[in-house]
Amino acid sequence: MAAITGPEIERLIQLLSKLPGLGPRSARRAVLQLIQKKETLLSPLAQAMADAVEKACICSTCGNADTQDPCTICRDRTRDPLTICVVEDVGDLWALERAGAHKGRYHVLGGVLSALDGVGPDDLNIGALIERVTKDSVKEVILAMNATVDGQTTAHYITDRLEGLDVSISRLAHGVPVGGELDYLDDGTLAAAMKSRRPF
Structure with a gap:
C-alpha cells in the first residue's frame, strides 16, 4: 500500500498505535485531529511531552x-x-x-x-x-x-x-x-x- 502521508506523520501514527487501547485506525484518527488543531492541540501536546521526557521519574520510595x-x-x-x-x-x-x-x-x-x-x-x-x-x-x-x-x-x-x-x-x-x-x-x-x- 502506498504511503498517503509524509514519513513524520506516519511515524507519529505508528508510535501512537503502540499505546494501550489505540490500534492503527484509532491512532490515525487521533493524528488527524491533532494536525487539524495544530495550534491548540498538537503544539501544546508536543511541549507537554517534551517536559515529561525531561522531568518524569519513578519515586525511589514507593515506585509512583x-x-x-x-x-x-x-x-x-x-x-x-x-x-x-x-x-x-x-x-x-x-x-x-x-x-x-x-x-x-x-x-x-x-x-x-x-x-x-x-x-x-x-x-x-x-x-x-x-x-x-x-x-x-x-x-x-x-x-x-x-x-x-x-x-x-x-x-x-x-x-x-x-x-x-x-x-x-x-x-x-x-x-x-x-x-x-x-x-x-x-x-x-x-x-x-x-x-x-x-x-x-
Whole structure:
C-alpha cells in the first residue's frame, strides 16, 4: 500500500498505535485531529511531552511515577505514614487515588509473581516493601492486588514474608470481580472495596 502521508506523520501514527487501547485506525484518527488543531492541540501536546521526557521519574520510595523524587504522595504530610497500600503497578495506584479511597502511603510492586512469565520475587519491589514496613514501623499493609491468580499468589507470598512482623495485613473486599483489574473499575466500586477490606 502506498504511503498517503509524509514519513513524520506516519511515524507519529505508528508510535501512537503502540499505546494501550489505540490500534492503527484509532491512532490515525487521533493524528488527524491533532494536525487539524495544530495550534491548540498538537503544539501544546508536543511541549507537554517534551517536559515529561525531561522531568518524569519513578519515586525511589514507593515506585509512583511523578516529576519529583520522593513523589507528591510520599511528600504529603497529611497522609498516614503507618498504612501502606500495596499495588501491582502505577495505574492501580492512580485508580485508587481517583476514587479517593486511601489516605495512607503506597508501594508499587512493578508486577506480580508469575511462573509462566518467569517473574520471581527478586524481579519485584517486595524486598523494599519489607524494608519500609520494618524501618518505618508500619502498622497496616493493605494488599490491593488484582483479583487474578497471579495477583492472589503475590498477596500470599507477601503475607508469608511479613509473618512475624508487628503489622496488620488486610486485602480489598471481594467486591472487586475475579479476573478484574483495578484500573478498569469505577470509583464507587474501588472506594467500597477499600472501606470493606478485611484481614488476609
